[in-house]
Amino acid sequence: MNTLDEIEREVKDTAHYVSSNLANYAHRAAGENPSGESQVGGDVWADDLFFDSLSGIEGVGGYASEEREGIEDLGDGYTIAIDPLDGSSNLASNNSVGTIVGVYDSELPASGRNLVASMMVLYGPYTTLTVAREDRDIVQEYLLRDGHSERWGTFTQPQDPTVLGMAGKWSQRSEAMNELAQEFARELKPRYGGATVADLAQVLEYGGLFGYPATNKYPDGKLRIHFEAGPLAYLVEAAGGASSDGNQSLLDVEPDEVHGRTPTFLGNESLIQRLEEGLAE
Numbered sequence: 712m713n714t715l716d717e718i719e720r721e722v723k724d725t726a727h728y729v730s731s732n733l734a735n736y737a738h739r740a741a742g743e744n745p746s747g748e749s750q751v752g753g754d755v756w757a758d759d760l761f762f763d764s765l766s767g768i769e770g771v772g773g774y775a776s777e778e779r780e781g782i783e784d785l786g787d788g789y790t791i792a793i794d795p796l797d798g799s800s801n802l803a804s805n806n807s808v809g810t811i812v813g814v815y816d817s818e819l820p821a822s823g824r825n826l827v828a829s830m831m832v833l834y835g836p837y838t839t840l841t842v843a844r845e846d847r848d849i850v851q852e853y854l855l856r857d858g859h860s861e862r863w864g865t866f867t868q869p870q871d872p873t874v875l876g877m878a879g880k881w882s883q884r885s886e887a888m889n890e891l892a893q894e895f896a897r898e899l900k901p902r903y904g905g906a907t908v909a910d911l912a913q914v915l916e917y918g919g920l921f922g923y924p925a926t927n928k929y930p931d932g933k934l935r936i937h938f939e940a941g942p943l944a945y946l947v948e949a950a951g952g953a954s955s956d957g958n959q960s961l962l963d964v965e966p967d968e969v970h971g972r973t974p975t976f977l978g979n980e981s982l983i984q985r986l987e988e989g990l991a992e
Protein backbone atom coordinates (compact mmCIF):
# COMPACT_ATOMS: atom_id res chain seq x y z
CA MET A 712 0.00 0.00 0.00
CA ASN A 713 1.29 3.47 -0.74
CA THR A 714 0.89 6.30 1.73
CA LEU A 715 -2.29 7.72 0.14
CA ASP A 716 -3.86 4.25 0.24
CA GLU A 717 -2.94 3.96 3.89
CA ILE A 718 -4.40 7.38 4.68
CA GLU A 719 -7.60 6.46 2.85
CA ARG A 720 -7.78 3.19 4.78
CA GLU A 721 -7.37 4.91 8.16
CA VAL A 722 -9.89 7.63 7.29
CA LYS A 723 -12.43 4.93 6.37
CA ASP A 724 -11.86 2.98 9.59
CA THR A 725 -12.00 6.04 11.82
CA ALA A 726 -15.03 7.48 10.04
CA HIS A 727 -16.87 4.20 10.61
CA TYR A 728 -16.22 4.49 14.32
CA VAL A 729 -17.11 8.18 14.42
CA SER A 730 -20.39 7.63 12.58
CA SER A 731 -21.58 5.03 15.06
CA ASN A 732 -20.69 7.07 18.15
CA LEU A 733 -21.68 10.65 17.29
CA ALA A 734 -24.80 10.50 19.44
CA ASN A 735 -22.61 10.31 22.56
CA TYR A 736 -21.42 13.85 21.81
CA ALA A 737 -24.71 15.48 20.84
CA HIS A 738 -24.78 17.85 23.81
CA ARG A 739 -21.24 17.87 25.19
CA ALA A 740 -19.48 21.21 25.34
CA ALA A 741 -15.67 21.57 25.42
CA GLY A 742 -13.34 24.59 25.30
CA GLU A 743 -12.30 26.98 22.57
CA ASN A 744 -10.41 26.12 19.38
CA PRO A 745 -7.38 28.10 18.08
CA SER A 746 -9.75 30.21 15.93
CA GLY A 747 -11.50 31.36 19.13
CA GLU A 748 -14.69 29.41 18.45
CA SER A 749 -16.38 27.23 21.03
CA GLN A 750 -15.67 23.56 20.61
CA VAL A 751 -18.17 20.82 21.26
CA GLY A 752 -16.94 17.60 22.88
CA GLY A 753 -17.23 15.83 19.53
CA ASP A 754 -14.64 18.16 17.96
CA VAL A 755 -11.96 17.16 20.48
CA TRP A 756 -12.95 13.49 20.48
CA ALA A 757 -12.88 13.20 16.67
CA ASP A 758 -9.58 15.08 16.51
CA ASP A 759 -7.97 12.63 18.95
CA LEU A 760 -9.29 9.64 17.00
CA PHE A 761 -8.03 10.89 13.64
CA PHE A 762 -4.69 11.91 15.14
CA ASP A 763 -4.16 8.47 16.65
CA SER A 764 -4.98 6.67 13.41
CA LEU A 765 -3.21 8.96 10.92
CA SER A 766 -0.07 9.73 12.92
CA GLY A 767 0.88 6.05 12.88
CA ILE A 768 1.41 6.07 9.10
CA GLU A 769 5.07 6.17 8.19
CA GLY A 770 4.67 8.49 5.20
CA VAL A 771 2.82 11.11 7.25
CA GLY A 772 5.21 13.81 8.47
CA GLY A 773 2.88 16.37 10.05
CA TYR A 774 -0.61 16.68 11.50
CA ALA A 775 -2.39 20.01 11.61
CA SER A 776 -5.95 20.31 12.86
CA GLU A 777 -8.60 22.97 13.21
CA GLU A 778 -8.70 21.89 16.86
CA ARG A 779 -4.95 22.20 17.58
CA GLU A 780 -2.83 25.32 17.80
CA GLY A 781 0.44 23.98 16.37
CA ILE A 782 1.43 21.35 13.83
CA GLU A 783 2.45 17.94 15.21
CA ASP A 784 5.86 17.06 13.78
CA LEU A 785 5.95 13.38 12.83
CA GLY A 786 9.10 13.36 10.70
CA ASP A 787 9.31 13.27 6.91
CA GLY A 788 6.29 12.91 4.69
CA TYR A 789 2.93 14.42 3.81
CA THR A 790 1.25 16.97 6.07
CA ILE A 791 -2.33 16.18 7.00
CA ALA A 792 -4.64 19.17 7.57
CA ILE A 793 -7.93 18.10 9.07
CA ASP A 794 -11.28 19.45 10.14
CA PRO A 795 -12.22 16.44 12.29
CA LEU A 796 -15.86 17.44 12.69
CA ASP A 797 -17.19 19.97 10.22
CA GLY A 798 -20.45 21.70 11.07
CA SER A 799 -20.27 20.45 14.64
CA SER A 800 -22.94 22.90 15.79
CA ASN A 801 -25.31 20.67 13.77
CA LEU A 802 -24.75 17.79 16.20
CA ALA A 803 -27.18 18.98 18.87
CA SER A 804 -30.00 19.29 16.33
CA ASN A 805 -29.13 15.98 14.64
CA ASN A 806 -28.30 17.51 11.26
CA SER A 807 -25.46 16.36 9.03
CA VAL A 808 -21.81 16.83 9.94
CA GLY A 809 -18.61 15.82 8.18
CA THR A 810 -14.85 15.35 8.26
CA ILE A 811 -12.43 17.00 5.84
CA VAL A 812 -8.90 15.67 5.28
CA GLY A 813 -6.39 17.53 3.11
CA VAL A 814 -3.08 15.84 2.28
CA TYR A 815 -0.33 18.35 1.46
CA ASP A 816 2.97 17.46 -0.13
CA SER A 817 4.69 20.28 1.79
CA GLU A 818 4.90 21.93 5.15
CA LEU A 819 2.19 24.45 6.12
CA PRO A 820 1.34 27.23 5.43
CA ALA A 821 0.92 26.18 1.79
CA SER A 822 -1.47 26.89 -1.04
CA GLY A 823 -3.89 24.25 -2.27
CA ARG A 824 -1.58 23.67 -5.25
CA ASN A 825 0.41 21.52 -2.80
CA LEU A 826 -2.53 19.21 -2.14
CA VAL A 827 -2.12 15.66 -3.42
CA ALA A 828 -5.39 14.31 -2.06
CA SER A 829 -8.59 15.43 -0.43
CA MET A 830 -11.15 13.34 1.42
CA MET A 831 -14.55 14.32 2.73
CA VAL A 832 -16.73 12.19 4.98
CA LEU A 833 -20.43 12.99 5.20
CA TYR A 834 -22.26 11.64 8.24
CA GLY A 835 -25.78 11.95 6.87
CA PRO A 836 -28.66 9.45 6.68
CA TYR A 837 -25.80 7.16 5.66
CA THR A 838 -22.05 7.71 5.78
CA THR A 839 -20.01 8.31 2.66
CA LEU A 840 -16.38 9.10 1.91
CA THR A 841 -15.55 11.11 -1.22
CA VAL A 842 -11.95 11.05 -2.40
CA ALA A 843 -9.93 12.99 -4.98
CA ARG A 844 -6.27 12.06 -5.46
CA GLU A 845 -3.52 13.19 -7.77
CA ASP A 846 -2.97 9.58 -8.88
CA ARG A 847 -6.65 9.08 -9.92
CA ASP A 848 -8.66 10.79 -12.59
CA ILE A 849 -12.04 10.23 -10.95
CA VAL A 850 -13.63 11.53 -7.79
CA GLN A 851 -14.73 8.35 -6.05
CA GLU A 852 -17.50 8.10 -3.50
CA TYR A 853 -17.61 5.15 -1.07
CA LEU A 854 -20.43 4.00 1.17
CA LEU A 855 -19.20 3.16 4.69
CA ARG A 856 -21.48 0.65 6.34
CA ASP A 857 -21.13 -2.15 8.92
CA GLY A 858 -17.35 -1.93 8.95
CA HIS A 859 -17.08 -2.25 5.17
CA SER A 860 -16.58 0.25 2.41
CA GLU A 861 -18.05 -0.18 -1.05
CA ARG A 862 -17.73 1.89 -4.20
CA TRP A 863 -20.90 3.94 -4.35
CA GLY A 864 -20.47 6.24 -7.31
CA THR A 865 -18.29 8.91 -8.86
CA PHE A 866 -18.79 12.65 -8.99
CA THR A 867 -18.76 14.85 -12.07
CA GLN A 868 -20.10 18.36 -11.53
CA PRO A 869 -23.63 18.37 -13.06
CA GLN A 870 -24.04 20.91 -15.86
CA ASP A 871 -27.46 22.26 -14.83
CA PRO A 872 -27.19 24.03 -11.47
CA THR A 873 -30.11 23.52 -9.06
CA VAL A 874 -29.24 24.36 -5.45
CA LEU A 875 -27.85 27.34 -3.56
CA GLY A 876 -26.29 27.16 -0.10
CA MET A 877 -25.33 30.68 0.94
CA ALA A 878 -24.15 31.39 4.49
CA GLY A 879 -24.16 34.63 6.45
CA LYS A 880 -26.84 37.06 7.56
CA TRP A 881 -28.12 39.55 4.98
CA SER A 882 -27.44 42.34 7.47
CA GLN A 883 -23.78 41.31 7.69
CA ARG A 884 -22.88 40.84 4.01
CA SER A 885 -21.81 43.47 1.48
CA GLU A 886 -24.38 45.02 -0.82
CA ALA A 887 -22.71 43.46 -3.86
CA MET A 888 -22.84 40.04 -2.22
CA ASN A 889 -26.51 40.45 -1.33
CA GLU A 890 -27.37 41.46 -4.89
CA LEU A 891 -25.67 38.34 -6.21
CA ALA A 892 -27.29 36.14 -3.57
CA GLN A 893 -30.69 37.51 -4.57
CA GLU A 894 -30.02 36.95 -8.27
CA PHE A 895 -28.91 33.35 -7.64
CA ALA A 896 -31.85 32.70 -5.30
CA ARG A 897 -34.25 33.59 -8.13
CA GLU A 898 -32.76 30.85 -10.31
CA LEU A 899 -31.75 28.19 -7.79
CA LYS A 900 -33.35 26.49 -4.79
CA PRO A 901 -31.98 28.02 -1.57
CA ARG A 902 -30.84 25.19 0.72
CA TYR A 903 -28.23 25.99 3.35
CA GLY A 904 -27.51 23.37 5.99
CA GLY A 905 -24.67 24.78 8.12
CA ALA A 906 -22.07 22.06 7.47
CA THR A 907 -19.88 22.83 4.49
CA VAL A 908 -19.41 19.14 3.73
CA ALA A 909 -23.16 18.58 3.44
CA ASP A 910 -23.66 21.82 1.54
CA LEU A 911 -20.96 20.82 -0.94
CA ALA A 912 -22.38 17.29 -1.27
CA GLN A 913 -25.67 18.68 -2.60
CA VAL A 914 -23.75 20.88 -5.05
CA LEU A 915 -21.84 17.83 -6.33
CA GLU A 916 -25.04 15.80 -6.61
CA TYR A 917 -27.45 18.37 -8.09
CA GLY A 918 -25.23 21.19 -9.33
CA GLY A 919 -25.25 24.69 -7.90
CA LEU A 920 -23.29 26.94 -5.60
CA PHE A 921 -22.10 26.96 -2.00
CA GLY A 922 -20.81 30.16 -0.48
CA TYR A 923 -19.50 31.42 2.83
CA PRO A 924 -18.66 35.04 1.97
CA ALA A 925 -16.99 37.71 4.07
CA THR A 926 -19.37 39.11 6.71
CA ASN A 927 -19.12 41.82 9.36
CA LYS A 928 -18.55 39.08 11.91
CA TYR A 929 -15.99 37.25 9.74
CA PRO A 930 -14.33 39.91 7.53
CA ASP A 931 -12.01 37.26 5.99
CA GLY A 932 -14.78 34.68 5.68
CA LYS A 933 -15.35 31.95 8.24
CA LEU A 934 -13.86 28.88 6.63
CA ARG A 935 -10.23 27.97 7.16
CA ILE A 936 -8.12 27.69 4.05
CA HIS A 937 -5.97 24.69 5.04
CA PHE A 938 -8.64 22.63 6.75
CA GLU A 939 -11.83 23.40 4.81
CA ALA A 940 -11.71 25.70 1.79
CA GLY A 941 -8.53 24.33 0.14
CA PRO A 942 -9.29 20.60 0.38
CA LEU A 943 -12.92 21.09 -0.69
CA ALA A 944 -11.80 23.25 -3.62
CA TYR A 945 -9.44 20.44 -4.65
CA LEU A 946 -12.37 18.01 -4.59
CA VAL A 947 -14.82 20.17 -6.52
CA GLU A 948 -12.22 21.14 -9.13
CA ALA A 949 -11.26 17.48 -9.57
CA ALA A 950 -14.95 16.78 -10.26
CA GLY A 951 -15.03 19.45 -12.98
CA GLY A 952 -16.46 22.28 -10.85
CA ALA A 953 -14.80 25.51 -9.79
CA SER A 954 -13.80 27.36 -6.62
CA SER A 955 -13.14 30.96 -5.71
CA ASP A 956 -12.29 33.31 -2.87
CA GLY A 957 -14.26 35.92 -4.83
CA ASN A 958 -11.38 36.68 -7.12
CA GLN A 959 -9.25 33.58 -7.84
CA SER A 960 -9.33 29.81 -7.42
CA LEU A 961 -9.12 28.83 -3.76
CA LEU A 962 -6.17 26.63 -4.74
CA ASP A 963 -4.19 29.79 -5.51
CA VAL A 964 -4.75 31.44 -2.14
CA GLU A 965 -1.40 31.73 -0.34
CA PRO A 966 -2.12 31.51 3.38
CA ASP A 967 0.29 33.17 5.79
CA GLU A 968 -0.86 31.28 8.86
CA VAL A 969 -2.05 27.78 9.63
CA HIS A 970 -5.48 28.84 10.92
CA GLY A 971 -6.05 31.54 8.26
CA ARG A 972 -9.54 32.03 6.81
CA THR A 973 -10.91 32.88 3.39
CA PRO A 974 -14.23 33.73 1.74
CA THR A 975 -15.26 30.47 0.07
CA PHE A 976 -17.32 29.69 -3.03
CA LEU A 977 -17.64 26.21 -4.57
CA GLY A 978 -19.73 24.95 -7.46
CA ASN A 979 -20.51 25.20 -11.14
CA GLU A 980 -17.96 27.10 -13.18
CA SER A 981 -20.61 29.32 -14.81
CA LEU A 982 -21.88 30.48 -11.39
CA ILE A 983 -18.38 31.03 -9.99
CA GLN A 984 -17.57 33.15 -13.02
CA ARG A 985 -20.70 35.28 -12.57
CA LEU A 986 -19.92 35.64 -8.89
CA GLU A 987 -16.37 36.86 -9.54
CA GLU A 988 -17.64 39.31 -12.17
CA GLY A 989 -20.38 40.57 -9.84
CA LEU A 990 -17.99 41.10 -6.93
CA ALA A 991 -15.46 42.89 -9.16
CA GLU A 992 -18.00 45.52 -10.33
Ligand SMILES: O=P(O)(O)OC[C@H]1O[C@](O)(COP(=O)(O)O)[C@@H](O)[C@@H]1O
Pocket residue numbers: 748777794796797798799800878879905906907908923933934
Ligand atom coordinates in the same frame (compact mmCIF):
# COMPACT_ATOMS: atom_id res chain seq x y z
O1 LIG B 1 -23.42 28.82 11.61
P1 LIG B 1 -22.87 29.41 10.37
O2 LIG B 1 -22.35 30.79 10.51
O3 LIG B 1 -23.80 29.27 9.19
O4 LIG B 1 -21.57 28.57 10.07
C1 LIG B 1 -21.62 27.31 9.54
C2 LIG B 1 -20.33 27.06 8.85
O5 LIG B 1 -19.35 26.93 9.83
C3 LIG B 1 -18.80 25.67 9.77
O6 LIG B 1 -19.58 24.84 10.60
C4 LIG B 1 -17.40 25.69 10.27
O7 LIG B 1 -16.96 24.41 10.53
P2 LIG B 1 -16.64 23.82 12.00
O8 LIG B 1 -17.90 23.27 12.60
O9 LIG B 1 -15.66 22.77 11.63
O10 LIG B 1 -16.05 24.94 12.81
C5 LIG B 1 -19.00 25.23 8.33
O11 LIG B 1 -19.03 23.89 8.10
C6 LIG B 1 -20.33 25.84 8.01
O12 LIG B 1 -20.44 26.17 6.65
Ligand SMILES: [Mg+2]
Pocket residue numbers: 794796797798907939
Ligand atom coordinates in the same frame (compact mmCIF):
# COMPACT_ATOMS: atom_id res chain seq x y z
MG1 LIG C 1 -15.60 23.07 9.48
Ligand SMILES: [Mg+2]
Pocket residue numbers: 754777794795796797798799
Ligand atom coordinates in the same frame (compact mmCIF):
# COMPACT_ATOMS: atom_id res chain seq x y z
MG1 LIG D 1 -14.65 21.42 12.74
